[in-house]
Amino acid sequence: MRMFNGNLILLLFIGFLSIAKGLRFEIEAKQEANPEPFCIRDFVNEGQLVVINIDSDGRIGDGQKLNMFVRDSTGNEYRRKNDFAGALRVAFTAPSSTAFDVCFVNSGATGMVRSVELDIESGSEARDWNQISANEKLKPIEIELRRVEELSDEIVDELAYLKNREERLRDTNESTNRRVRNFSILIILVLAALGAWQLNYLQNYFRSKNII
Structure with missing residues (x-):
């Protein structure tokens, strides 16, 4: 019974992961020369297959121009599609473990919007x-x-x-803590030495002036 419950929880968890990447959103049209893109970020491991399915409403020539590009954090661009509508599929294999962005830019009259459905599958989910x-x-x-x-x-x-x-990250944090501690101790020693030197200098100065 425990084994069944464990398998059931695993299947539910896997099922949740499978549907968690399906998104639906609206992108407002902008008349700016270089509008800020709307991006969705995901992470992929080295060698994994990534399949991106995009479906937008509207049609080409309806007063809006929806552009899309896929780019990872290292600067590699896998796909760029300008002025598209309807279904679009992008597939690529990640050359390294990295984050990648699926970005959209909608140009057109203010107040117009395009509705987009985005589904990102990677690894075993992306296989046919x-x-x-x-x-x-x-x-x-x-x-x-x-x-x-x-x-x-x-x-x-x-x-x-x-x-x-x-x-x-823990090793880096511990190394940073050690460096900060050593630097603090060094600062205390330097300040103590400087204080002792100043005290000795003032004593010699007052003695030379016959003040003490």
Whole structure:
């Protein structure tokens, strides 16, 4: 019973992750020369397949010009599409573990809007499981178990990455604390030495003037 509950929780958690990346939003048109883009950021691990499905309402020539581009934090641009409407699919394989942005810019008369649906899938979620099932002749339950297994492995890898990152950040924090402590001790010693020197200088000065 405990094993069943654990599997059920895992399946619910995986299902939540699968739908959490589906977004629907509206982008207002702007008449500015270089309007600020509206961006959605996600993170991908090295070698993972990323599939981005975009669907917008409206049509080309309706007074709005919706542009889109996908770019990662290292400056690589994977796709750029200007003045589009309807469905658009972008797929790429991440060359490294990095964050990437899906950005939109809508140009047109003030008050006009475009509604956009965005779905980002990566890793096992982005694979064409129907094609895999047809090629390997797998049953529905077999393909679902395989999908869950691959997604579970990705979650374990992500947790391991987060653990390693936390360890690196903790080491950096401890190193910074040691440097701050040593610097504080050095400042105290310098101030103490400066105070002793000033005291000695004033004593010698007063003695030379026969004040003391």
